[in-house]
Amino acid sequence: MAIQPIDPVSDSRIEHKTAALNGYTYHYLYAEPKSGQYTQTVFLIHGWPDLSMGWRYQIPLLVNMGFRVLAPDMMGYGGTDAPKVPPNSISLYGLKRASDDIAALAKEVGASSIILGGHDWGGFVVWRAAQWYPDLVSHVISVCTPYTAPHKEYFSTEDLVKGQLPQFAYQLHLASGEVEKSVKDEQSISQFLRGMYGARGPNGELAFDPEKGVLAENLPKVGESRLLNGKVLDYYVKEYSKHGIHSTLNWYRQRRTNWEEDQALLDKKVIKQPVLFIQATYDSVLKPEMSKSMESFLPKMTRGEVAATHWALTQKPEEVNRIIRQWLEGQGLGSSRSSL
Incomplete structure (x- = not known):
């Protein structure tokens, strides 16, 4: 039976919660099995231009497998704070800060261990x-986003392009x-x-x-998008209107800061945890060839692939969910006995 995605307006399967993490307020979606009993905790991290609700098809699957699930709006998005830069440091929108805030949220909910899933920027x-x-x-678990090891040398976005x-030239524009000059009202x-979600002109x-x-x-x-429409589109527009588009684009303005903070990880290039990487065959930015040499850094990696564009989570949710379920079960994680 096809999984019913989370309804953004009203859905008894999730709670909208907030938490103060390292001085800033985060909004997150919270879900657990009806019994209140769960085996592990899963955090799901979205990318751009998305929200925690981007995981609306995966949250029910994971809860049904016996997991507790948290999906935060990341810094600058939706119900989470969007500190202005300047006067604040651009590093607030960096990978180290996001990692610190994830750790703080885990502590907030009493999770000593988490399974971590990401897509797009969330994958990074x-x-x-x-x-x-x-x-x-x-x-x-990373959907679409290949692993990139920390580098001793700095490569600007211009260098990559x-x-x-x-x-990656679009990142220079973002x-x-x-x-912001053309995306400024509802x-x-x-x-x-x-x-962004695939709609085209006549x-x-x-x-x-x-x-x-x-x-x-x-x-x-x-015109209309097949992937983002109706009440889900209305929810996204409302959430993006809270801060405007500018703060979400700060994630594209801190490449040097990310590199500077990565220097502390140069001796930690190998990720030893079990990893699931799901490639989207038709991703026009995070192309399949970018993931070719990852095995040397990810000794416990399993690969999956879906015939989808960048928006695999919502374009091919059943295929994505099947891969995630099989991998988690193969890792001995979760339980199929729970119910929504």
Whole structure:
């Protein structure tokens, strides 16, 4: 039977909670089996431009398997704080800070060990959190996002674009401050989100190009998205309207800070925890070839693949869930006896 995704407006299977983590308030989704008994705790970390609700198909699966699940809105998103930069440090939007806040949330809910899943930026976060907190993170799941080891040398986004990753040029546009000029109210946020989630104009116009970024001139043309529509789209628009788009783009403005903090991990390049990596075949940014050499750093990695674009979690949820379920069961985790 197909899993019913979490309803963003009203769903008895989840609670909306907040927690003060290292001085800032986070909003997170909380779910546990009806019995109140759970085997392990799973944290799910979203990327851009997404929210905790991006895991709406996976949360029910995991609860049904006997897990307790927490999915936070990350810094700058939705119900979580969006500190301004400046005066605050851009490192608030970095991988080390996200890892620290995940550890603080685990402590808040009394979890001494967590299974950590991530997608997009959330995938980058979970790799680093597993390195910063190896005693806390027992298992790692990354959907779409390949592992990148810490580097001693600094490579700017411009360096990457000129080299092997021309499809990362959109990150230069997202960091530039230009996107905020055209995505600034509920209507344009709605057009932007629909476009990012695959909607096109009447003549096939795209709202996003990996080598250019957000195509502002096409936003008014986009129609409906099959992946983000109805009450879910309304929820996303409302949540993104709380802070605007600017704070979410800070994640693209701290590459140097991430590199600086990575220097403490140069002797921790190998991730020893069991890892599940799910590749999306048609991801136009995080392309399959980017994950080719990961085995040398991830000795306990299992690979899975779905024929999907970057939005695999919601485009092919049953396939993604099947891979996650099989892997967790293969690790001896969870229980199928729980019910929603």
